[in-house]
Amino acid sequence: MIFSMTGRTHDLAAFTTLTYFIATQHVPHMSLGTAVTAFAANMIGGLMPDIDDATSDFWQKIPAGSFFGKVLHPLIGHHRMISHSFVGMAIAGYLVHLLLDAMHHVLLVDMTVVWWALMIGYASHLVMDFITKEGIPWFFPIPIRFGFPPFKFLRIRTGGPLEQFFIFPGLIAVNGYFIYVYYPVILMFVRGIGK
């Protein structure tokens, strides 16, 4: 747990990135089903890179997850390895695409929107871990961890007070900013859902 940011920080980061996209990109109109599924997918994506941490929130949130987490752990490897890299993100994107493709006959939602929402969450997770002391191996299998800012002492410690009292409220503020500045766009988006 020491090496993971808390799940709620990642949830909020994923949501903030989603808000950014809704505010600034021309997000297509969608059904309520698509919006709800995309929202859930965004959260799942935001926790997904920690699939390699048996104790992470990702596994806690799915039924029997802690069991599967422990079983899969030796297969996926150590925490913050492949799943926290460009290669890992590409593989996850491909697998999720296959999964959504297989589901699209049972679940009548816009899978492209759902896929994007999930990947936006995934990317937000990597960016958040990037600013922590541990950094992440963007270019896995090259075993170098990168962090931002480049000097380790300037980065935040995961789960530490800075995350709790600065990053988390900071993300809320960023959300508030987007909603305030892009209020008409966001309102139009929300009103357009299901129409």
Ligand SMILES: [Zn+2]
């Ligand atoms: Zn992580």
